[in-house]
Amino acid sequence: MTKNEFLSKLADELRKNNVSDADEIISEYEQHFAFKMADGFSEEEIAAKLGDPAAVAAQFESDADSRKSGGGGRKAITVIGLCFIDIFAGAFFALLFAWELVMIAFSVCSAVVSVCLFVNISPWAIIPPMPPLPGVVFGVSMASLSVLSVTGSIYFAALIRQLMRSYGRFHQNSIAIASGKAVLPSLSVYPRLPAKANRRIRNVAVFALVLFTAFIVLGAIISIISSGALEFWHAWGWFGYAG
Amino acid sequence: MNIQYKKGVLELCVLSLLKKHDCYGYEISEYLSTHIDIADGTVYPILRKLKSEGILTTYMQEESGGPPRKYYSLTKLGREVYEKERAEYLDFAKKVEALLEDDSDD
Numbered sequence: 548m549t550k551n552e553f554l555s556k557l558a559d560e561l562r563k564n565n566v567s568d569a570d571e572i573i574s575e576y577e578q579h580f581a582f583k584m585a586d587g588f589s590e591e592e593i594a595a596k597l598g599d600p601a602a603v604a605a606q607f608e609s610d611a612d613s614r615k616s617g618g619g620g621r622k623a624i625t626v627i628g629l630c631f632i633d634i635f636a637g638a639f640f641a642l643l644f645a646w647e648l649v650m651i652a653f654s655v656c657s658a659v660v661s662v663c664l665f666v667n668i669s670p671w672a673i674i675p676p677m678p679p680l681p682g683v684v685f686g687v688s689m690a691s692l693s694v695l696s697v698t699g700s701i702y703f704a705a706l707i708r709q710l711m712r713s714y715g716r717f718h719q720n721s722i723a724i725a726s727g728k729a730v731l732p733s734l735s736v737y738p739r740l741p742a743k744a745n746r747r748i749r750n751v752a753v754f755a756l757v758l759f760t761a762f763i764v765l766g767a768i769i770s771i772i773s774s775g776a777l778e779f780w781h782a783w784g785w786f787g788y789a790g
Numbered sequence: 791m792n793i794q795y796k797k798g799v800l801e802l803c804v805l806s807l808l809k810k811h812d813c814y815g816y817e818i819s820e821y822l823s824t825h826i827d828i829a830d831g832t833v834y835p836i837l838r839k840l841k842s843e844g845i846l847t848t849y850m851q852e853e854s855g856g857p858p859r860k861y862y863s864l865t866k867l868g869r870e871v872y873e874k875e876r877a878e879y880l881d882f883a884k885k886v887e888a889l890l891e892d893d894s895d896d
Contacts, residue, residue, distance in 0.1 A: 606835035
């Protein structure tokens with residue numbers, strides 16, 4: 548069989564099997580012939596090695612094959628189902644975003660309180676009165692708390708992002724299944740931060756937690772000593788108690 | 791060797807080659823037939839299937855002294871699919887190997 552015989556037979560078979568873009572497939576085999584002939588093979592040898600054109604054509608999926616699982620009705624039902632799931636998932640994501648906002652607000656508040664304690668000011672009397680030394684010690688602990696909260700918000704933001712991606716993939720796959728297209732691998736819901744970033748965030752979080760705990764205890768001890776009372780908050784007249 | 795074994799892993803081999811660099815169809819065909827004993831032209835149906843699944847994409851590139859060639863390249867999705875299937879295959883192969891070697895020791 549010559550090159551032209553092979554190709555025209557292949558084209559016929561592809562058309563018979565209802566395979567789309569047969570021209571593209573033919574041009575691929577044309578190139579195959581061209582490369583092999585450049586290597587010194589004869590047209591007959593190449594065609595014989597490729598095998599029977601009918602058998603070759605049978606290996607290509609027909610359009611009907613790749614769409615057999617589909618159908619407009621099934622897709623419509625899937626889309627409606629997804630809309631309902633979206634309503635629940637949407638509420639869930641709104642909750643997650645709200646919590647992220649709370650964490651960010653907490654970080655900012657801790658940072659502001661820490662600065663107030665350092666410079667010993669109390670705007671609108673939000674900071675209870677205390678001598679400068681315990682103020683600075685408590686300031687350090689509040690700064691650590693702020694850093695801890697920032698690492699928490701970063702990790703939580705990564706979690707939300709990954710959850711959204713994972714949910715998006717689920718969405719995409721559900722529609723792909725209903726319309727008979729290839730299904731993509733599902734995504735893990737856990738954020739996979741780069742190993743280096745992950746380690747760094749963890750180290751910062753542990754360091755901040757230790758610093759926070761140590762300085763809050765130290766602050767209490769210094770306060771007890773400097774006020775001369777175990778319940779130093781009474782001695783300094785916090786919460787409306789005049790000591 | 792059983793043709794059914796090969797068919798299943800051929801896709802994985804194609805993806806592994808394309809992960810290294812983009813190739814034209816004949817290049818893939820020749821590369822695979824030097825490593826695995828497969829019939830000529832077996833890869834073309836696989837390439838088309840992978841393309842229709844969105845795992846591969848194609849582009850034409852001019853070559854000096856010849857018609858433009860159709861190059862295949864992995865999509866982002868293709869990379870993801872490859873990594874997942876590769877891990878699954880290696881795990882599977884390891885288990886099968888352990889099973890078969892255990893058998894010969896008896």
